[in-house]
Amino acid sequence: MSSAPPNPNHNTTAVSGGSAAAVSPTFSPLYQQIKALITKSLQSGEWKPGELIPSEVELANRFKVSQGTVRKAIDELAAENLVMRKQGKGTFVATHHEERAQFRFLRLMPDEGVPHPGVSQFIEVKRMRAPADVARLLDLKSGDAVIFIKRVQHFDGVPTIVEELWLPGLAFKGLTAERLEEYKGPMYGLFESEFGTRMIRATEKIRAVCAAEGDAALLKVAANTPLLASERVSFTYGDKPVELRRGLYLTERHHYHNELN
Amino acid sequence: MSSAPPNPNHNTTAVSGGSAAAVSPTFSPLYQQIKALITKSLQSGEWKPGELIPSEVELANRFKVSQGTVRKAIDELAAENLVMRKQGKGTFVATHHEERAQFRFLRLMPDEGVPHPGVSQFIEVKRMRAPADVARLLDLKSGDAVIFIKRVQHFDGVPTIVEELWLPGLAFKGLTAERLEEYKGPMYGLFESEFGTRMIRATEKIRAVCAAEGDAALLKVAANTPLLASERVSFTYGDKPVELRRGLYLTERHHYHNELN
DNA sequence: AAGTGGTCTAGACCACTTT
């Protein structure tokens, strides 16, 4: 048989995405363009958390590139925990409804034994106007509507975390104390399923502080007990901040675990 | 011209490494075997930190595999920060003598401004016998010789970190207070250059504690000031623990920064 | 011009899962 002609389809041209809109004139590698297109479909909800995305072969046909190029794009998405590959089955959209995803953001581990989910006690849930510092971190305007949540988390019956959360009011319309109370599982699962907002990345600042009287009472410890103070900002697709969480961790029977690579 | 015959060189056979000793009968993917061979050369010091390793083409010839397979092996080593690729130049053994490597393990950042290296004040350097807890973490026997170092680090003239280190005596023979004092730059650079021990990974446990009187005095703060307590174990090739570091961080003008992905 | 890593393609076969 005769060989296929060499195909000089190189990266000075943007991908021609079937009938999709032409890609804007960025001249990044093809696989990065493909990655961006797939990310767009994830963001738009075309493929929902937990679902199977099209196979590599199908995506390669759709985008008119080789399977290897699609593979490299998906490899990076898998490395960023946006999708999960399962040999023989396919590639799935990542979800917070997973054993493994549970402890990706909460790094507080028990000194003894294996980590297991805590029990939430909601102290306060209300709508309010964003203070300046909250607005800045969430990329909102000062005074924009936000939802404020305060809760205590118990592990083995011991109150261990007291935390305050701020969420953009617009994206979390309809989030009430009742919804929170009745929901089983981690809050990120609720945010993902009910509000279509998936946290994919976060930055955290940690300090040591002394427990103020109110927080000490909630944690049932003496005032001035040393606590870990964490300020975490979580981001969804497009590096958009969508949650501010300020937590106080009691580290007498727990520690914050980190891997440095 | 005639085409080259398809080459059914598949992964049920171990790599035949030229004149090197035959690989033990593990049946992992070829690129993992190549990765292990390259790691071995890194560990043995065949290529030293900062040096250029052989090109992908040369390694492919040496190991009798395709360039793509070598590439995949090196890709993973680069992701683990064992080597660094530079387009057009080659692949280099990672080193702690690098701007970028400086803040890979020390995550304490100033609240304002950019991070810059601290100034060390050595309090104590001595040889001693490993207490049980230190021995356990360093994978030594209780009573084995270790080197103990206590120092304070100052940032902008402000004492901010007091830390104690334990190193296996065997690997760090000849490490004295004088060597430490005269050495410019981060300790990991010294360990790498002078003792051939390169830290490649670490695990850290963090808690909040109250400053004891001695530590408070060193940091020039009131006793009972809340401090971040970090216990870090660093590992070299082969997941061998080679450093235990217990630090107390003053987090009044600094914070511990973490990225959650 | 030559050498390096970076991208892209095409095709083969393997390992795993489902039908």
Add this chain to the structure above:
DNA sequence: AAGTGGTCTAGACCACTTC
């Protein structure tokens, strides 16, 4: 048997660096 991701090969050209 068919479909999926996983591995491996071979060859082409690009981008960057050095000579």
